[in-house]
Amino acid sequence: MSERVAIRVRGLKTAYGSHVVHENLDLDVCEGEIMGIIGPSGCGKSVLLRAIVGLKTPAAGEVEVFGEDVTGVEGDELSRVQQFWGIMFQDGALFSNLTVRENVIAPLKEHANLSRPFMRQLADMKIRMSGLETSAGDKYPSDLSGGMRKRAALARAMALDPPILFLDEPTAGLDPITAAGFDKLVRDLQRSLHLTVFLVTHDVDTLAATCDRIAVLGDRKVLAVGTMDELRKEEHPWIRDYFGGPRGRAAAAGVE
Numbered sequence: 001m002s003e004r005v006a007i008r009v010r011g012l013k014t015a016y017g018s019h020v021v022h023e024n025l026d027l028d029v030c031e032g033e034i035m036g037i038i039g040p041s042g043c044g045k046s047v048l049l050r051a052i053v054g055l056k057t058p059a060a061g062e063v064e065v066f067g068e069d070v071t072g073v074e075g076d077e078l079s080r081v082q083q084f085w086g087i088m089f090q091d092g093a094l095f096s097n098l099t100v101r102e103n104v105i106a107p108l109k110e111h112a113n114l115s116r117p118f119m120r121q122l123a124d125m126k127i128r129m130s131g132l133e134t135s136a137g138d139k140y141p142s143d144l145s146g147g148m149r150k151r152a153a154l155a156r157a158m159a160l161d162p163p164i165l166f167l168d169e170p171t172a173g174l175d176p177i178t179a180a181g182f183d184k185l186v187r188d189l190q191r192s193l194h195l196t197v198f199l200v201t202h203d204v205d206t207l208a209a210t211c212d213r214i215a216v217l218g219d220r221k222v223l224a225v226g227t228m229d230e231l232r233k234e235e236h237p238w239i240r241d242y243f244g245g246p247r248g249r250a251a252a253a254g255v256e
């Protein structure tokens with residue numbers, strides 16, 4: 001992890017009508033780190049992700065990515081800055097009428113002017129990097145298991161070799177063994193490609209296995225940021241319950 005900030009959020013406010021989700025939220029994610037984002041259900045983890053990647057326009061505040069102001073960018077400008085990141089949405093959000101290969105090719109078609117055979121080669125490489133057989137490229141999302149769909153979604157998120165990955169609850173709905181395999185994949189890819197990863201999760205095992213630091217959201221802002229060991233010393237009741245509960249203790253024991 002470097003000291004260079006990959007994602008800088010300052011004074012962020014987001015709202016849906018009169019419902020304010022974030023207010024005066026600050027967060028720095030350093031280049032080359034996996035930052036876990038946790039917090040109670042409905043506290044605004046996914047909305048924060050959406051605000052950073054331009055899918056939710058902030059009511060106030062700024063978002064910078066690699067020093068570039070990306071707040072509220074639109075049109076061609078949005079299309080350009082979108083190449084900084086790949087996103088894996090909570091439900092995978094694969095196009096059900098396209099094969100896995102065509103799903104991975106979709107962002108290449110949109111953002112890169114490449115020949116069809118080259119796009120195919122690149123897509124197959126990403127499919128293999130995600131731990132799937134090349135033959136999975138011919139399958140439709142409905143033909144895959146939940147774990148394979150997640151890998152296919154990760155392959156698509158990596159299609160354009162983005163330096164940043166946004167992962168929204170990547171292990172939700174997976175059995176513990178499949179989830180652990182996915183955690184390892186994320187960690188291995190992050191290390192080998194020096195990715196910056198913004199990872200929204202409820203899964204304390206995922207935090208323990210993958211994250212360098214963790215940001216806890218609550219009360220419309222970031223309550224605390226730190227390593228798991230640092231956060232375990234926090235007095236905030238939700239943080240104490242999260243890390244001090246049976247699951248938190250079991251995850252901690254697993255990494256000791």
Ligand SMILES: Nc1ncnc2c1ncn2[C@@H]1O[C@H](COP(=O)(O)OP(=O)(O)OP(=O)(O)O)[C@@H](O)[C@H]1O
Nearest residue numbers: 016019021039040041042043044045046047048202
């Ligand atoms: N499109 C929308 N319209 C109105 N309100 C929304 C919309 N999207 C999110 N919200 C509200 O914003 C708040 C934060 O939602 P968000 O999905 O970010 O929570 P979360 O922390 O990711 O929750 P979870 O852990 O349950 O996935 C919630 O109160 C939610 O109802």
